[in-house]
Amino acid sequence: MTVADDEGLKIEIDNGVATLTLHMPSMRNAFGADVAGDFTQFFRDANVRQDVRSILIRSTGDRDFCLGGGQSKIPTPMPRNPIDYRFVSTPHIEMFKAMWELERPVVSAVQGTVAGVGWLLALLADMVVAAKGSRWTHVFVKRGMIPHAGDSFYLPRIIPFHRLNEIALLGDMVTADTLSEWGLINRLVDKELVQDTALDLARRLADQPTRGIGLAKRHYRRSLETDWNTMLREEMAGQALYTTTADRNEILAAGREGRKPELTGD
Incomplete structure (x- = not known):
């Protein structure tokens, strides 16, 4: 599968709200090192930008929010030695570190399927708006991987421990409705209301000190x-x-x- 030239991270800024749209439809919004790098650079710059007072993260379409890590436009070399696999996740690690340290408030607008590192993209936001019935699967255990890209640091600080074990060790799908019951979702709304609800929160945050x-x-x-x-x-x-x-x-x-x-x- 090839990443189209017009795919990537789209950034719009209006009245203090920066809208970051993950636009990777050919990859079901999975994203590789290049897009992770774009996120990282924006997060690092946002702390000192006067035109950015809050951030809204969303994705193209309503089928998938983010299916995890994916292919870059310029493929990176595959490690030749198992020990080099330590560095495969570095671009995503740097991205989520920058997101964790970001001092601008962040809202995520989640609809469709969430998998892999999509959990961090959604849940490292300060406020999460999710569509009723949207599907979340941690997926690593079923893909022959262990949690990575910072997952093992961040998620235990967000998700109750035994709930996290159920998610990560079984790899079963859960819905946003269940995550809302666990206290992980700020606004659980109909699919048609996700974008407007998230934007309203982002605008309210942009009006704060x-x-x-x-x-x-x-x-x-x-x-x-x-x-x-x-x-x-x-x-x-x-x-x-x-x-x-x-x-x-x-x-x-x-x-x-x-x-x-x-x-x-x-």
Whole structure:
């Protein structure tokens, strides 16, 4: 199967919302190293872009959200020695690391089938909107693989442990309805409402004090990786930094003056 020239990651920015559309229909929205690299670069740049205050991740069509890792436009050489397979997932590892560290809020709009690394693309978002009945399969155990691309680090921090074991060790399909019952979905809606619901959330997030919610995101994630003393010191430093932002001072001024704050994301 060949990747078409016009396929890849499509980026649109409007009123502070960056919409990232995974457009790989020939691969059922599975994506390779080149698209992973495009995601990584955007995530790294977004933290300092004034025109990006929230991010919406979606995919083309309603059949598949993402079927995992796939072929690149320029195929990469296959490892000749088993030890070199350690590096096959590097582009996706770097992508999800950048997504995990991203301080801009992210919403995912999920419809259709989710498999493999598609789980991370969907669930590393801060808020998840999913279509009722959409199908999720962890798939690695049934493809002769073990979880990779950071899956074994991130998913235990998102999914309850015994639920994760059921998903990963059996490889059975679950629906978004079940994941919603487990607390993994923010909005479970009809398929026709997924895009509008996700966009509404992204717009609401873009209207918030961008640097403040970015620091909140950072602190919540860091708390999953570090000790109590380090976390409290980071929180104290973040609180001090936040007092220097224009939005924070505008919120205080608006409160004193009895008006709605005009936030700029700075």
